[in-house]
Amino acid sequence: xxxxxxxxxxxxxxxxxxxxxxxxxxxxxxxxxxxxxxxxxxxxxxxxxxxxxxxxxxxxxxxxxxxxxxxxxxxxxxxxxxxxxxxxxxxxxxxxxxxxxxxxxxxxxxxxxx
Amino acid sequence: xxxxxxxxxxxxxxxxxxxxxxxxxxxxxxxxxxxxxxxxxxxxxxxxxxxxxxxxxxxxxxxxxxxxxxxxxxxxxxxxxxxxxxxxxxxxxxxxxxxxxxxxxxxxxxxxx
Numbered sequence: 001x002x003x004x005x006x007x008x009x010x011x012x013x014x015x016x017x018x019x020x021x022x023x024x025x026x027x028x029x030x031x032x033x034x035x036x037x038x039x040x041x042x043x044x045x046x047x048x049x050x051x052x053x054x055x056x057x058x059x060x061x062x063x064x065x066x067x068x069x070x071x072x073x074x075x076x077x078x079x080x081x082x083x084x085x086x087x088x089x090x091x092x093x094x095x096x097x098x099x100x101x102x103x104x105x106x107x108x109x110x111x112x113x114x
Numbered sequence: 115x116x117x118x119x120x121x122x123x124x125x126x127x128x129x130x131x132x133x134x135x136x137x138x139x140x141x142x143x144x145x146x147x148x149x150x151x152x153x154x155x156x157x158x159x160x161x162x163x164x165x166x167x168x169x170x171x172x173x174x175x176x177x178x179x180x181x182x183x184x185x186x187x188x189x190x191x192x193x194x195x196x197x198x199x200x201x202x203x204x205x206x207x208x209x210x211x212x213x214x215x216x217x218x219x220x221x222x223x224x225x226x227x
Contacts, residue, residue: 034215038155043204043220051214088155100211101147101170104157 002027002093006105013112015083021076021108023065023091031093033074034102035065038088047089050074061085086112117141120205120219127195128227135190135222137205145169145211146188148180151202151221163188164211195226 003026013019025031032051036044048059055067065076074091091105118139127133139146147170148160162170163182177193192199202223206216 032214036218044157044206044218046215046217049215090157101159101162102206102216103159107155107157 002029002031002095002103004091004093004103004105006091006108008108009106010109010111013081013110015112015114016080018079019077019081019085019110021089021091021110023074023076023105025072025074025091025093027093027095029095031095033065033067034092034094035059035063035074035076036090036092036104037061038090038107040087044090047076081110081112083112083114085110115140117217118205118207118219120203120222122222123220124223124225126225126227129195129197131195132191132193133195133224134192135203135205135224137188137190137219139186139205139207139217141207141209141217143207143209143217144185145208146182146185147206147208147216148188148190149204149206149218151204153201157204161188161190162211169211192224195224197226200224200226 005024007022034049035047048057050057050067058064088107090107092102094102120137145164147162160174161180166182179191182188202221204221205219208216
């Protein structure tokens with residue numbers, strides 16, 4: 001079984017400040033890791049993914065994440081946020097196999113203010 | 115051209131009714147999914163089909179019945195709707211089960227009154 005923990009339900013931050021959204025996972029097998037963003041009243045959009053290879057992954061909108069196997073973490077970072085980054089962010093985990101599924105964390109609300 | 119499209123976008127209905135939500139993907143993916151997002155934004159998988167074959171069936175009341183006429187379509191039929199079924203339902207697809215990320219539809223907001 002796999003699970004994802006997003007430690008912060010809400011993260012308030014001022015515009016142009018850096019931000020880190022935390023994600024830890026648990027799995028007994030090798031995993032794939034993802035970050036999705038959900039803007040108000042919209043579907044989920046893939047920000048970035050880690051499948052294998054380099055542990056530092058760059059995504060859209062200036063976001064990046066680092067896979068840390070020893071700490072079972074996949075934290076999302078952005079060096080300078082914009083008001084338009086205000087949204088719900090979901091970390092998710094899956095693995096290979098016909099019965100695999102994407103398991104989501106509970107989400108982190110990023111609130112960017114002036 | 116929308117990759118994963120769901121209809122309707124909004125659905126308001128009375129308790130006890132039967133309703134369907136349709137989903138179509140034009141990405142050529144083999145696997146499709148239904149997820150439920152509750153009022154606290156928690157996303158939970160309901161069903162998954164791979165090439166029209168059911169491969170994941172989570173603990174979902176049997177009032178919910180998915181149907182996949184072909185690998186590009188996955189519909190969700192709900193019988194005897196209850197207040198607790200109110201949620202946003204998302205369809206998604208992927209090339210292979212679990213891998214490489216999913217493409218999500220824009221969701222169907224179901225409100226049972």
